[in-house]
Each structure stands twice: as C-alpha cells, then as structure tokens.
Amino acid sequence: MALEKRLEENISALSKIGSDPTGGMTRLLYSDSWLEAQKFVEGRMKEIGLETSFDEIGNLFGRVEGTKYPSKTILSGSHIDTVVNGGTLDGQYGVIAAYLAVQQLLETHGQPLRSLEVISMAEEEGSRFPTVFWGSKNFVCEASKEQVATIEDSNGIKFVEEMHRQGFDFASEDKVRRDDIEAFVEIHIEQGNVLEMEKLQVGVVNNIAGQKRYTFQLKGEANHAGTTPMGYRHDAVYGFSKICSGVIDRALAEGDPLVVTFGKVEPKPNTVNVVPGEVLFTMDCRHTDAGALNKFAAEAEAFMKEVAKEHGLELEIDLWMDESPVPMDESIVAKVEQAAKNKNMKYKVMHSGAGHDSQVIAPHYPSAMIFVPSINGISHNPAEATNLEDLVAGVEILTEALYELAYKE
Structure with missing residues (x-):
C-alpha cells in the first residue's frame, strides 16, 4: 500500500x-x-x-x-x-x-x-x-x-x-x-x-x-462613574490599558522571535456605571534566547510598576511558569x-x-x-x-x- x-x-x-x-x-x-x-x-x-x-x-x-x-x-x-x-x-x-x-x-x-x-x-x-x-x-x-x-x-x-x-x-x-x-x-x-x-x-x-507566564492583580479604587471626576480616579482598567499597549509596543520594537500575549483580563466589578477598582490579567512571554527573555520580562515588570505608581495603583506579580x-x-x-x-x-x-x-x-x-x-x-x-x-x-x-x-x- x-x-x-x-x-x-x-x-x-x-x-x-x-x-x-x-x-x-x-x-x-x-x-x-x-x-x-x-x-x-x-x-x-x-x-x-x-x-x-x-x-x-x-x-x-x-x-x-x-x-x-x-x-x-x-x-x-x-x-x-x-x-x-x-x-x-x-x-x-x-x-x-x-x-x-x-x-x-x-x-x-x-x-x-x-x-x-x-x-x-x-x-x-x-x-x-x-x-x-x-x-x-x-x-x-x-x-x-x-x-x-x-x-x-x-x-x-x-x-x-x-x-x-x-x-x-x-x-x-x-x-x-x-x-x-x-x-x-x-x-x-x-x-x-x-x-x-x-x-x-x-x-x-x-x-x-522559553516561556514565562504571569498572573497580575492591578488594584485601584472602585467608585461611582457619574460623580467621580476623571482627575480623581484610580481606574484599574485605564492603568491596565497603559500597561498592555506599552508592553506590546516594546515587544513590537524588539521583534521576532519575541512574542508577548495578554490572554486573560478580568475587570472588577465589571459593570457599566462603576469605575473599575481591580483588574486581574495574565501575560505570556516567549523567546528562544534565555537572556533576551529574562531582560524583556524584567523591563516589562519595571514598566508596569511605573504605570501603577503613576496612576495610584497597586500591582501584585505572580510568575507561575518560568521555563528556559x-x-x-x-x-x-x-x-x-x-x-x-x-x-x-x-x-x-x-x-x-x-x-x-x-x-x-x-x-x-x-x-x-x-x-x-x-x-x-x-x-x-x-x-x-x-x-x-x-x-x-x-x-x-x-x-x-x-x-x-x-x-x-
């Protein structure tokens, strides 16, 4: 046959x-x-x-x-x-x-x-x-x-x-x-x-x-969507948006074979009329070179901390997979x-x-x-x-x- x-x-x-x-x-x-x-x-x-x-x-x-x-x-x-x-x-x-x-x-x-x-x-x-x-x-x-x-x-x-x-x-x-x-x-x-x-x-x-996988908790303050002025907010979704776009822009600048993915995003309380006070999100980062992977991940973490500080947010980091x-x-x-x-x-x-x-x-x-x-x-x-x-x-x-x-x- x-x-x-x-x-x-x-x-x-x-x-x-x-x-x-x-x-x-x-x-x-x-x-x-x-x-x-x-x-x-x-x-x-x-x-x-x-x-x-x-x-x-x-x-x-x-x-x-x-x-x-x-x-x-x-x-x-x-x-x-x-x-x-x-x-x-x-x-x-x-x-x-x-x-x-x-x-x-x-x-x-x-x-x-x-x-x-x-x-x-x-x-x-x-x-x-x-x-x-x-x-x-x-x-x-x-x-x-x-x-x-x-x-x-x-x-x-x-x-x-x-x-x-x-x-x-x-x-x-x-x-x-x-x-x-x-x-x-x-x-x-x-x-x-x-x-x-x-x-x-x-x-x-x-x-x-190699792969690094993270779970992050970005914590701000939930508040009324109508009565909280924009300048007084600690909006976790806004902070996450800065983090997401900033890290992906850095990955695009780095180029192949680096890839980074924000695959899961859960805002809380996740309703139309409340400023979101918390966001849980994940990041998957991969590269064929261990040094390049570690360097990018460290820089991404540092950038996230800067964004969190700038917007009055707290950031918790859990690196739960770290494979070379x-x-x-x-x-x-x-x-x-x-x-x-x-x-x-x-x-x-x-x-x-x-x-x-x-x-x-x-x-x-x-x-x-x-x-x-x-x-x-x-x-x-x-x-x-x-x-x-x-x-x-x-x-x-x-x-x-x-x-x-x-x-x-």
Whole structure:
C-alpha cells in the first residue's frame, strides 16, 4: 500500500477513537478512549513486526532490535492524548508517522544496524488533570509522584484512581533513566502559520522557545462613574490599558522571535456605571534566547510598576511558569536538514513557539523536531488540518532522517 493511503487510513481509524459529536476529538489521560487508542497503536505496531511494551504509567513502546548495535536506540514518536474537542493531528500524527516511517524502513532496508523504537507517550496536554508532560517526564525519570498524588479532574475523579483503574501505577522509586537512546526525533504539525505563509513543506526545528507566564492583580479604587471626576480616579482598567499597549509596543520594537500575549483580563466589578477598582490579567512571554527573555520580562515588570505608581495603583506579580528555552541537538538537526535536502523539500530551519515533549527529552538525549504546515495556523480545534501531501512529505523526511540515524555506520 502506498504511503499516502497508509497515512490516510491510520489517521482516519485512530481519529474515530474519542471522536466528539461536535466534530472534534476528546481523548483524555486514563479515559477509556485513551486506553483504546493506545491499544490501537499497539496493534498497528505489532502488525509491522515491532515488539511492544507499556511502561508503568502507560507510555507505549514498539521496538525492533538493531543487528550490529542493539544497545544504541533511535527513538521517534509523540503523545496520544488530546485537548477537549481538539483536532485529529496534534500528537497522534507524530505517533502514526513514526510507526509508518519504521514500517517503510523495514520493508525497504530490512533490520537496522541500531535499534529503532517508536513511543506513544501517555500524556502531554494537561487537559484532564492539572499536570503536563506526564508521559515524557516519566520517560526521563523526572515525574514527581507527589505532584499528582492528590489531584483530580473537573468532575472530582482522582488521578491515582483513574491510573489504577486502567491498570497502571507509579514508576518504581529506583527506576533509572535509560542510557541507550542515541537520538529522539519528533514530528508534529506546526500549530502556527509560518510554513503555510512562506509556502514551505517542512520546518526543521532547532529550538523550543522559553516561556514565562504571569498572573497580575492591578488594584485601584472602585467608585461611582457619574460623580467621580476623571482627575480623581484610580481606574484599574485605564492603568491596565497603559500597561498592555506599552508592553506590546516594546515587544513590537524588539521583534521576532519575541512574542508577548495578554490572554486573560478580568475587570472588577465589571459593570457599566462603576469605575473599575481591580483588574486581574495574565501575560505570556516567549523567546528562544534565555537572556533576551529574562531582560524583556524584567523591563516589562519595571514598566508596569511605573504605570501603577503613576496612576495610584497597586500591582501584585505572580510568575507561575518560568521555563528556559530548549535548544535541539545541532548534529541531529543537521541530519534532519540533510534529509529535507535529500528529498528536495522546501524547508526552513525554525524555532517552536509552542511546548512539546521534545523540550522535556532534549536535555537528556540528542533531539530534533520536524514541523509540517497547519492550514490557517489552526490547532486545538476541530478545524485543525494539514494537506495530505504535506503530511506525507513529513513522513518521508522522518523516514529519511531515521534511515541516516539507524542504518548508516
């Protein structure tokens, strides 16, 4: 069967598991549809001759031993869970692409010199329980039992109970990180519109942007909208407007790859005839360079404090996420780029503004990522889509990269 047909059939079949009546897909960690999806992938792995296994928490592996260097493993894959009412490509495309690439290699070249392994990670999205990267963090032995021991989903169902219900448990405390992984390559939809806008087939990812996420409380004084003169007000919304426009103007002046977003704004009391006395707002700030990210964030905080002081407001700052940028391995990136050249693909070397399992794995194992275009940049949405020819091109480059890594001396 041609690769195009295989890919189309696998995406269609797997997308039926957890399909949402509204047109999207919902497959949350330790739900019945999540387990069914992992079992589906396990079945497809076995069909192509891979030896399968689950780890303690539900990561799925499919492996073929190398003929000459069996203790050196080339790994590829992604996550199997989704957001609520998400699309049919985020995560699972990377899983399907990995086992189809291995299938192509086995059919064309036979058994590899180094072991090839596909991973379908248990969870990345954080859509059901307040935890993220549960699959990859367990894979690199960085998961914390304490962080999830008491958490529950929005329906009050406990994480640990659901994990046990599906037949899984915490990893043993003496488990050590694997020392056989020579390279990890993850393929993913871009979830942005850069490749589409630039009419490119593939992105070779060399860095995952660092992120800082804040929640701010800007406090002024609520008062009567009709009887409080403009000059006597301590208007929190007015202060926020100055902050928002000022920080975004600074980000525009800084230029790419810096991005900053004020994504949530809640004025209080939020009614038509009261001067707002308080605003809760968030800021998401990302950059591929840690020094530049820290510098911009510090300057933004200082600017906010100046605005607050000028308008008689109080500012409370909560920096609740502070993740450094994660560079991909230069040698693996070079091999992926060479694979794109070998296939005569239109590509660019680029960074990822979104987080991925690779950012957890890359500090421990040489890693790289491949992006394929997202139509209109849409993701985490039932409208998420990529042209079939672009999905096929991605698998072809992944196949070529894995060949270079697993079959060459």
